[in-house]
Amino acid sequence: MRALIIDGYVDEPACLGVPPYMAPYPRYIAGAMIEKGIPEEDISYRTIDQLRAGKEKLNYDITVVVAGTTVPGKYLRATPISMGELRELSHLGGTKILGGPVRLGFGEEGGTSAKELELTGFLPAKQDIEAFVHDILDVPSDPASAGHRMRTTAEVARWGEKGAFIIKQHPDYPYVMCELETYRGCPRHSHCSFCTEPFYGKPDYREIRDVVNEVSALYQYGARYFRLGRQPDLFMYRAKKGVPDPEAIEELYRDIRNAAPELKVLHMDNANPVTLAQFPEESRRIAEIIVKYHTSGDVAALGMESADPEVIRANELKASPDEVFEAIKLLNDVGAARGESGLPELLPGINFVHGLKGETKKTFELNFEFMKKVLDSGLMVRRVNIRQVMTFAGTPMQGYEDLAAKHKELFLRYKEKMRNEIDMPMLRRVAPVGCAMKDVRTEI
Incomplete structure (x- = not known):
């Protein structure tokens, strides 16, 4: 199974994941994938800015998009994922998962109201995306049957260590x-x-x-x-x-x-x-x-x-x-x-x-x-x-x-x-x- 983690960037009251910062989410997700038997060489990581700049053909069995700026700011050289880009990614093949703070609503700038996501094509992680990815890999033939839950500190202890390798694929590494x-x-x-x-x-x-x-x-x-x-x-x-x-x-x-x-x-x-x-x-x-x-x-x-x-x-x-x-x-x-x-x-x-x-x-x-x-x-x-x-x-x-x-x-x-x-x-x-x-x- 080939997996892709797309970092659409996050910015929350207590978490920053816009370059040069890398949030824990992609690392936890990579660690959950490792724990479920996907080898390192089959797990890829791309930022949304990398996808914009390149012409890479995305052909993966599972694609996980992390996104959500609940306290959006002004960024020097990175731009969080847009709704149009999410719609475009929703047409990819394979299993597609969307989560992170975006589960609370999608917004691009302050002074506005975040909108509820109305996207088809994605399986939305309604609670913690890292736990959702982990549990989906238990039922790969029926991903829609996976439940939604919050992860535990014991789980992220394991996943944070196991997913550390993914930083080498970050463009700022x-x-x-x-x-x-x-x-x-x-x-x-x-x-x-x-x-x-x-x-x-x-x-x-x-x-x-x-x-x-x-x-x-x-x-x-x-x-x-x-x-x-x-x-x-x-x-x-x-x-x-x-x-x-x-x-x-x-x-x-x-x-x-x-x-x-x-x-x-x-x-x-x-x-x-x-x-x-x-x-x-x-x-x-x-x-x-x-x-x-x-x-x-x-x-x-x-x-x-x-x-x-x-x-x-x-x-x-x-x-x-x-x-x-x-x-x-x-x-x-x-x-x-x-x-x-x-x-x-x-x-x-x-x-x-x-x-x-x-x-x-x-x-x-x-x-x-x-x-x-x-x-x-x-x-x-x-x-x-x-x-x-x-x-x-x-x-x-x-x-x-x-x-x-x-x-x-x-x-x-x-x-x-x-x-x-x-x-x-x-x-x-x-x-x-x-x-x-x-x-x-x-x-x-």
Whole structure:
């Protein structure tokens, strides 16, 4: 049996799989195929950009398409799969499976509502695509009979190791950035109105040894670039009774370093600012541990989303402006010193989402004023991510997709103002004239 995995790219609140990043999904799928007896030489991997550029004739027994951008962004040199391309692929021969975050709906840009997929020709994975592929291979003569379920951490422990070989087929290899999962699911009792992470349920922590074994397997296949990015809040990994556990974080980082002694990059993503504000002692210790073991130029993305108290209340957002400011200060205290790469060790990134319930013209002013306060305080943020919400069925934002369009022109003016008056002076602070950055790889 010949199998093809097509990477249509994913971008979720707690997972990035757009080049140079490779999400865990294709690796897990490849591992599930290996476990079901398909040999490595019969498993191929292509990105959608590779298919666009080439004239390859696709003739496989099973084709698996991974896709879904639930928090779509602007990408330097990659474009996620389009609906037209999905329709074209649906006409291929053999068994065709479509899954990933696209199961929640298809959308291509913020400020719109994700649409339910209405495609014939594909078997849709209504829950975890890696589990669906695994189970289909139990009944290859009747794939439509396979059920839909969520995979277990024990399964992805096996599949992550067994599927590590697939990175060698990534067009960026050996510079591919391997996104690593520590856990998924939201630990909060109430959830941000727009977020899709709650669809994964409560936190499902992977064992430290399983993450490390996956890193070891990837390293043996030539991986040198890693990001602990597939989790909503790294500081809460293996938390005990809702309290961060610095010892677990240290064990994870130390063992990764031992498993991949000559890695080039070890970065992180996603930290809940409330965690840092409510548990400053534990969070400071975790930040110090990260700086001890990581590579510099690291970013802890803080999902502030809004500085407007009305928007925060209406959308069950995570943190107040004061709490976010405290989180920014803590990360600067620990991570502002320059590391070996020439960049600061560990800085916060700030995420804003527009088009949420309760948004008014005042919201844009409050967001700008907050960032101006950060700038004027002499603090640093590595980057500011500003986007408009994409709404999904089953979230509290369902039915409110018109809010983003209401302020579209104001949003564009505000975004330009933020770029010119906040981003540019902040970048000059982070990377001033004369700053020498080492081992830089340009994308464009």
